[in-house]
Amino acid sequence: MNSALHDLRLYAEPRTPWPGAELALEVEHLSHSYGARKALNDVSFRAGAATFTVLLGLNGAGKSTLFALITRLFNAQAGGIHIFGHELRRQPGEALRRLGVVFQARTLDLDLSVWQNLLYHAALHGMSGREARERAGRVLAQVSLGSRAQEKARNLSGGQMRRVEIARALLHGPKLLLLDEPTVGLDIEARADIVRHVRRLVASEGLSVLWATHLIDEVADSDHAVVLHNGVVRAQGRVSAIVAAAGAQDIGGAFHLLTQGAAGGEVGE
Amino acid sequence: MSMAHPSAVVNSRQGFSLAQYLTCGRGIVWREALRFLHQRERFVSALVRPLVWLFIFAAGFRQSLGIAIIPPYETYIPYEVYIVPGLLAMIQLFNGMQSSLSMVYDRETGSMRTLLVSPFPRWFLLSSKLVAGTLVSILQVYAFLAIAWFWEVEPPLTGYFTVLPALVLSGLMFGALGMLLSSLIKQLENFAGIMNFVIFPMFFASSALYPLWQVQQASLPLFRICWLNPFTHAAELIRFALYGKLDPLSLAVVLGCTAVFMAGAIGAYDPARGLIALRRGPGGNG
Incomplete structure (x- = not known):
């Protein structure tokens, strides 16, 4: 060396x-x-x-x-x-x-649905309900997981969880x-x-x-x-x-x- | 997979409006309520514990323990009636410890970070979590009171309303205690120690099971310990409130302890003090 x-x-x-x-x-x-x-x-x-x-x-x-x-x-x-x-x-x-963050450890709440995880994150950034729902629907559709919105996070694969986490990190812009x-x-x-x-x-x-x-x-x-x-x-x-x-x-x-x-x-x- | 970057949301306006604070606080409460509803076994176990005390312990002791007329009661009461305020406080104590356990678990799994990385002030996030836990504990308390009513524990109807502020205060105190403890617990495995060294001593060394004057007659040192125990004052605050009365000393102690525990918890989770950093590190491999 x-x-x-x-x-x-x-x-x-x-x-x-x-x-x-x-x-x-x-x-x-x-x-x-x-x-x-x-x-x-x-x-x-x-x-x-x-x-x-x-x-x-x-x-x-x-x-x-x-x-x-x-x-x-x-x-x-x-x-x-x-x-x-x-x-x-x-x-x-x-x-x-x-700042949007995707942590190394999985940080989705497994007991909540994908949709509820996104709305919780939106609330943590002070986004109003209407705006949060609109944006959550959009980002979820864009990571091709719109059809899984109502499923509990624990039912997703590792890759899908990561996509949701990235979508969540971008939710507040x-x-x-x-x-x-x-x-x-x-x-x-x-x-x-x-x-x-x-x-x-x-x-x-x-x-x-x-x-x-x-x-x-x-x-x-x-x-x-x-x-x-x-x-x-x-x-x-x-x-x-x-x-x-x-x-x-x-x-x-x-x-x-x-x-x-x-x-x-x-x-x- | 493609996604448009929603960059329009972050605006140049500084700070947050009151409505945004309310949205954030409501979101934290909503999430706690959802978690509670999804964990039905937690709700059942929260009720079974005090019901066992009421149905078995209190029924067994009814014949051997007589309760003299002491404030706030105006007549002789069966032991089941005496023990109920202490059991209400016990529900809230367990709920506070459950929240503590949940926070340690969240911290270990990383999901606590989603809360802490929010741009809202840390004290506000922790206070909202505290309020959420308190509301959940009050739901449990009223469910227990409804069952106890069929067991002939029938405080005055107005008592169900007047006890609410007392439940809010005691719920906040136990929640703040749980939050403080969660910052001190290094690993999830250590939580069993909390059960042994916090919950049981607090419950047994209090006025929950026996009036303080009886404890005083039995042992003066134990009486002093009971008197200094915040749990005693939470139980007494609830007992008096359930009968439409106020115990100023208990109110002062509960308020004071809540302030101290909350200040300690906020201090422990304060990024500047970095107690978490010193104890746990960041997690992750990198």
């Missing part, structure tokens, strides 16, 4: 890759510890509006902690987060209303969508379906996406990526630039170089 590469953080592009452009997410010098264990150490990166940004890291890299901080499950011990210019700590309401390893546990077809769908939202609707994964095959050369390892940003920028800067053949090789020596160093699929 190139030791310089290991010791230094590799920034394939300038830290502000979208000069003058609107930033969807800005993470600045974020640090967080659980007791003595440092989960994130001075993490900084930016995600531009209407871009697909991949947060790439092995299990235990700090992705879930980062997501917990961005969704304000709890505040970071140091550093700041801006969502479309709204500082999360000072303007949590304004920041969170622009967020501008930034966070997805924490959304394809874990899904079969190949369902995975491809989810990835394709979210990419289409970025391309056609201008949605900004932060997609956390450890699966290399979900990363495209045109994506922006942030490589997180042991709570530290190892590289960020356009994927093709990261690959070139690392002197690797592809993002899998670059990721391997950047995270070499990690416990359980299997890199993606």
